[in-house]
Amino acid sequence: MSDQCVFCGIVAGDLPSVRVAEDDTTYAFMDINPASEGHLLVVPKRHSRDLVDIEPDDLAAVTLAAQRIARTAVKEFGADGVNLLNCCGADAWQTVFHFHLHVIPRYADKSRERLAAPWQPGVPGDMDVIAALGHRLAAALD
Numbered sequence: 001m002s003d004q005c006v007f008c009g010i011v012a013g014d015l016p017s018v019r020v021a022e023d024d025t026t027y028a029f030m031d032i033n034p035a036s037e038g039h040l041l042v043v044p045k046r047h048s049r050d051l052v053d054i055e056p057d058d059l060a061a062v063t064l065a066a067q068r069i070a071r072t073a074v075k076e077f078g079a080d081g082v083n084l085l086n087c088c089g090a091d092a093w094q095t096v097f098h099f100h101l102h103v104i105p106r107y108a109d110k111s112r113e114r115l116a117a118p119w120q121p122g123v124p125g126d127m128d129v130i131a132a133l134g135h136r137l138a139a140a141l142d
């Protein structure tokens, strides 16, 4: 637990949240600046800063909880899809430094969401650069 951490405060019940679900290791609650109807967050109860820092068992538990909640959210809200999003690092849009997965229901009816794709899926990159980076990463993982 980190004294300065908003999400630790929420998990401890010291700060308010709209609770969605909870188990021994995870806590899910509604995002107060929703990107779409039903946008929520799933966090590990044990503090970890980000994707790099989190213990594998907490990551697994949070991911499985997010899947379970996403399935129900899609059904319950009549969503047409869902995004799971994690931001790791300030340059990757992380603003709260307690690991969390965003569960963002998506809708064909765009009046129910306020999102745009963060990259341009139809715009091809430089294949030489892509291959060089892929091979470099593969070698580093060996």
Ligand code: AMP
Binding pocket: 006, 017, 030, 031, 032, 033, 034, 041, 086, 087, 093, 094, 095, 096, 097
């Ligand atoms: P990120 O930018 O990935 O770190 O996302 C942090 C998210 O936490 C944002 O979507 C915020 O709207 C949300 N958030 C911040 N404070 C609270 C809070 N007290 N209760 C619920 N959601 C929060």
Ligand code: ZN
Binding pocket: 001, 002, 005, 006, 007, 008, 009, 046, 047, 048, 097, 098
């Ligand atoms: Zn925390």
